[in-house]
Each structure stands twice: as structure tokens, then as C-alpha cells.
Amino acid sequence: MKRFNITVNGKAYDVAVEEVDGGTAPASPAPAAAPAPAAAPAPKAAAPAGGTAVNAPMPGTILDVKANVGDTVAEGQVLMVLEALKMENDIVAPKAGKVVSINVKKGDTVNSNDLLASIR
Numbered sequence: 001m002k003r004f005n006i007t008v009n010g011k012a013y014d015v016a017v018e019e020v021d022g023g024t025a026p027a028s029p030a031p032a033a034a035p036a037p038a039a040a041p042a043p044k045a046a047a048p049a050g051g052t053a054v055n056a057p058m059p060g061t062i063l064d065v066k067a068n069v070g071d072t073v074a075e076g077q078v079l080m081v082l083e084a085l086k087m088e089n090d091i092v093a094p095k096a097g098k099v100v101s102i103n104v105k106k107g108d109t110v111n112s113n114d115l116l117a118s119i120r
Contacts, residue, residue, distance in 0.1 A: 052120070054079060057112070073093040078092055102116075103115050104117075
């Protein structure tokens with residue numbers, strides 16, 4: 001019996017897997033293992049005080065970052081490109097202002113609602 005820690009949708013599970021020879025099930029099933037306590041998820045970054053958060057609308061991969069910290073951007077200006085479901089999605093500035101943080105880089109994988117950038 002081998003034990004594995006598996007994370008599905010941000011929830012950690014402790015599972016036990018038994019190897020079966022010849023494709024037959026064991027004569028008596030092993031008792032179910034007690035679930036392991038879930039590991040605390042990593043704290044999510046927050047937008048700086050007074051800043052407007054730009055969050056990921058869906059899970060995906062950052063293909064390109066077009067803005068830098070300190071840049072002045074217009075409302076609707078493309079900040080980065082997110083690839084999800086084989087489609088490129090422009091992540092745009094929700095308001096005009098100054099970029100105070102870029103929290104991802106090209107190639108990063110993000111989940112829904114992850115902080116990508118913030119604008120003040």
C-alpha cells in the first residue's frame with residue numbers, strides 16, 4: 001500500500017493506493033484510512049492599500065505581461081494575456097491609474113481570482 005497526498009481544486013487529500021496483481025481485487029478490502037488534515041492554503045496576495053485588484057477571471061497560464069510596475073495605464077488597456085482553454089484572453093485595466101504591483105510573470109499558472117496586478 002502506498003500513500004499519496006493529492007490536491008484537487010485547492011483541497012488536499014491523503015489517499016492510500018493498493019497495487020493489485022493480475023487485475024483482481026484483494027479478498028478483503030483494507031479499512032479506509034482517516035483523512036489527513038488539510039494543509040493550510042498559501043495566503044493569497046492582497047492589493048496594496050488603496051489599490052484596485054486585477055484578478056484572474058479563470059484558471060490559465062500567463063502568456064505575456066505587457067505592463068510594468070510604475071506604468072501609467074488607461075482604463076481598458078491590456079495589462080497581460082492569459083491563455084485558458086486554448087484561447088488568449090486580454091486582461092485589461094479596470095480603471096486608469098498607475099500600476100503598483102505585477103504579481104505574475106510570463107509562464108505562471110494562475111487560478112480563478114488570483115491577484116495578477118494592482119492599480120492605484
